[in-house]
Amino acid sequence: MVKLQKRAVLDLNDSEAVAAMRERLNGVVGGDEELLLCAAADIADGDRFGERWLVLTPERILVAEQRNGSMEPIVQLPLSQVKSAKAETLVGAGILEVTLDDGRRIELLRYTSTLNQEFAWAARSIDEFLRERKKPTPLVSEDEGKKLICPNCKGIIPPWLEGVCPRCIKKSKTLRRIMSYATPYKGLCALAVAITLVQLGVDLIPPYFNKILLDGVFNFNNPMTMPERGRLLLLIVLAMAGLRLLGTGLASARGFITAWLGAKVTYDVRAQLYQYLQRLSLRFYDKKQTGNLISRMSNDTNNLHWLVVDMIPDLVVNSLQLVGITAVLLWMNWKLTIFVLLPAPVVAVFSVAFMRRLHRVYGKQWHLWARMHEVINNVLSGIKIVKAFAQEEQEVKRFSRRNTDLFSAQVRAERTWAAMWPPMAFLSGLGGLLVWLFGGHQVLDGSITIGVLMAFIGYLGMFYGPIQFLPRLNDWISRSLTAAERIFEVLDSEPEAYEDPNAVSIPRIEGRVEFRNVTFGYDKYKPVLHNVSFTVEPGKMLGLVGHSGAGKTTVINLLCRFYDVDEGQILIDGVDIRKLKLEDLRRQIGIVPQDPFLFSGTVAENISYGKPHATRDEIIRAAIAANAHDFIMQMPDGYDSQVGDRGGRLSGGEKQMIAIARAILHNPRILILDEATSSMDSETEKRIQEALARLVESRTTFAIAHRLSTLKSADHLLVLDHGRVVEYGTHEELMEKQGTYYRLVQIQSELSRSIAVGG
Ligand SMILES: Nc1ncnc2c1ncn2[C@@H]1O[C@H](COP(=O)(O)OP(=O)(O)OP(=O)(O)O)[C@@H](O)[C@H]1O
Ligand SMILES: [Mg+2]
Numbered sequence: 001m002v003k004l005q006k007r008a009v010l011d012l013n014d015s016e017a018v019a020a021m022r023e024r025l026n027g028v029v030g031g032d033e034e035l036l037l038c039a040a041a042d043i044a045d046g047d048r049f050g051e052r053w054l055v056l057t058p059e060r061i062l063v064a065e066q067r068n069g070s071m072e073p074i075v076q077l078p079l080s081q082v083k084s085a086k087a088e089t090l091v092g093a094g095i096l097e098v099t100l101d102d103g104r105r106i107e108l109l110r111y112t113s114t115l116n117q118e119f120a121w122a123a124r125s126i127d128e129f130l131r132e133r134k135k136p137t138p139l140v141s142e143d144e145g146k147k148l149i150c151p152n153c154k155g156i157i158p159p160w161l162e163g164v165c166p167r168c169i170k171k172s173k174t175l176r177r178i179m180s181y182a183t184p185y186k187g188l189c190a191l192a193v194a195i196t197l198v199q200l201g202v203d204l205i206p207p208y209f210n211k212i213l214l215d216g217v218f219n220f221n222n223p224m225t226m227p228e229r230g231r232l233l234l235l236i237v238l239a240m241a242g243l244r245l246l247g248t249g250l251a252s253a254r255g256f257i258t259a260w261l262g263a264k265v266t267y268d269v270r271a272q273l274y275q276y277l278q279r280l281s282l283r284f285y286d287k288k289q290t291g292n293l294i295s296r297m298s299n300d301t302n303n304l305h306w307l308v309v310d311m312i313p314d315l316v317v318n319s320l321q322l323v324g325i326t327a328v329l330l331w332m333n334w335k336l337t338i339f340v341l342l343p344a345p346v347v348a349v350f351s352v353a354f355m356r357r358l359h360r361v362y363g364k365q366w367h368l369w370a371r372m373h374e375v376i377n378n379v380l381s382g383i384k385i386v387k388a389f390a391q392e393e394q395e396v397k398r399f400s401r402r403n404t405d406l407f408s409a410q411v412r413a414e415r416t417w418a419a420m421w422p423p424m425a426f427l428s429g430l431g432g433l434l435v436w437l438f439g440g441h442q443v444l445d446g447s448i449t450i451g452v453l454m455a456f457i458g459y460l461g462m463f464y465g466p467i468q469f470l471p472r473l474n475d476w477i478s479r480s481l482t483a484a485e486r487i488f489e490v491l492d493s494e495p496e497a498y499e500d501p502n503a504v505s506i507p508r509i510e511g512r513v514e515f516r517n518v519t520f521g522y523d524k525y526k527p528v529l530h531n532v533s534f535t536v537e538p539g540k541m542l543g544l545v546g547h548s549g550a551g552k553t554t555v556i557n558l559l560c561r562f563y564d565v566d567e568g569q570i571l572i573d574g575v576d577i578r579k580l581k582l583e584d585l586r587r588q589i590g591i592v593p594q595d596p597f598l599f600s601g602t603v604a605e606n607i608s609y610g611k612p613h614a615t616r617d618e619i620i621r622a623a624i625a626a627n628a629h630d631f632i633m634q635m636p637d638g639y640d641s642q643v644g645d646r647g648g649r650l651s652g653g654e655k656q657m658i659a660i661a662r663a664i665l666h667n668p669r670i671l672i673l674d675e676a677t678s679s680m681d682s683e684t685e686k687r688i689q690e691a692l693a694r695l696v697e698s699r700t701t702f703a704i705a706h707r708l709s710t711l712k713s714a715d716h717l718l719v720l721d722h723g724r725v726v727e728y729g730t731h732e733e734l735m736e737k738q739g740t741y742y743r744l745v746q747i748q749s750e751l752s753r754s755i756a757v758g759g
Helices: 015-024 113-132 171-180 183-204 206-217 226-279 282-287 290-332 334-341 343-381 383-388 392-444 450-492 552-559 582-587 603-607 616-625 629-634 652-666 682-696 731-737 740-758
Strands: 037-044 048-056 060-067 070-078 082-089 093-100 105-112 513-520 529-536 541-546 567-572 589-592 670-674 700-704 716-721 724-729
Touching (some): 060 105, 082 113, 093 113, 105 113, 171 290, 171 450, 183 206, 226 290, 226 450, 290 334, 290 450, 334 343, 343 392, 383 392, 392 450, 513 552, 529 552, 529 567, 529 716, 541 552, 552 700, 603 616, 603 652, 616 629, 616 652, 616 682, 652 682, 716 731, 724 740, 731 740
Parallel strands (some): 541 700, 589 670, 670 700
Antiparallel strands (some): 037 105, 060 070, 082 093, 513 529, 513 567, 716 724
């Protein structure tokens, strides 16, 4: 079964999105041409990031790229020439390819590996359509599919933004929500604002001193004596020094406060986010990539930090400064002010355009950075496979391509900056020249003093800073707000029902488990279990048998309430588990999972994970029962040996033994063994079986094993086939019945005989 994240696939049931898409495809796809499939790839131009759309219509396959606001076709193939389609997975990226009737193969597009599933689906859909004209299964949208086209502005949302349209997020709403995190620190915020206001006032005074100096001290037409002039000069310089000092002190004080506030707010958000991530259901995790969530934890909260520490204060300061200066200028001489303001709109417009362009080049650079990161990450974590298949050369080449791309993008970005910044400065300088020209005339005809002109020039320097800066700031803020929005999206997801006040508490579970007509699918429209019913009495052991993918682990997942059933009920001691306190349930279930996960840390820490305060004695006893003691003692530091990243320094069987010890120490009422001994040799397994036999006494046990001999001691066996119960009974009963179970046993004993003969 393929799990589709649908992040890159346009939902054709969404008429609004389809209309928007058609509008974009105007001129490429005719109005009456049916759209069968639209999927966006995230790589354009061979190896550069960008959008490329794959479009399937009843007549043709089309690849189109977004250029200057509309889509332009890059590849068009009549379906009559196409034989088959295939999605090929490379490390970190994938290629969608078609084979033509004449045997030629054409690469349609490339995408990053995050879209592997979507394009595997797309290739299969094309194939099916070619073979039997079967239309692609329409994708159900629900909450799981993230929109690719913003319903609001009709623009395309890059897939990595996961449905959060950067153009349309409600800035003020998000800002207010961020600010709500600062409410506990209202006093400090008020203080910061007060300091800022005073600071602005202080900043506005020095240019005015210029006027006093020129019109008073250096104006020889007024009747002041020389010593008086000297005294006034000293006084003014001292006052300026005092103001500077005060300004510096205030700036530092404000910096201290915002630094603390910003760090504290992000600290709070991070703490809340992490707590939420722990509480979210597995369903949520199935749909997200862990990498994405990690980036939300680290990058997005980091962005938030800069937003609160730097950008918001800058926004406030610059806006107030602009207002303050304009007011002072108008008060001093409104005619001259007009000249100051003349170039302002041009500068602002230019600045906005400048930012847009920069945004694009830096966005590209950023994405290429991320892509390079992904290659490194992917390859280094799979280094064993790379070496095993002798692909080192290949990987170096691949990396070098990425590296070159990043290099050119960086050069482009810096060049853009270098090319656009000087004209900006020139434009802002124009205002100053106008003031010199017209102000100078006013001085000459005596309507203003030279002091006023100089003060004006001084204020002007302060005026154009914010005008250039504010549009840039606006852009930065939008980007950071997208980050904030992604964090809030997690915080708004529904957590598991830990805190349900109506939940029933069962401090000690007896262990009667009943499945009543349970139907369940990881995707709601695709059931994995159909109408499953069975009962296990307290202290009994149930063996779950079935082919790979039959749904055995799924039964366990439901019992642990990792997922909730779609239909039917699961009862423990007669109580629906949805009414049971989640903590009581999980605390009394011990699970040895199919692929035991060890945290990096020591052996002892891993065994006592469910019971952190266990004594060393308890840990050792659990390890002995799990048959793990001997091999642990042979490790260099015994129980204090490091197990490595994910337990990488241990063998598969050793990991399983530690997982069993962990479950034994947890001392649960319901024990679950999912292939608990699959990686062990028969000898070890036998010894563990003995230990487990002691362990399963007096607890309800669910055991899953492909090696059926392992399940001999089970009281009952439940045979699943494609999510349905096909047989239920004891080993003897099922052998006598000569059904599915009997056949499975036959095959296995034949297999082991032939291995014995052959080997
Ligand atoms: N998280 C998931 N999201 C979507 N589908 C899933 C998920 N986990 C399992 N499935 C699908 O559910 C079906 C049943 O899987 P399950 O893990 O229960 O099989 P199993 O009987 O335990 O197989 P095995 O013996 O190989 O462990 C499979 O088709 C599988 O692809
Ligand atoms: Mg399984």
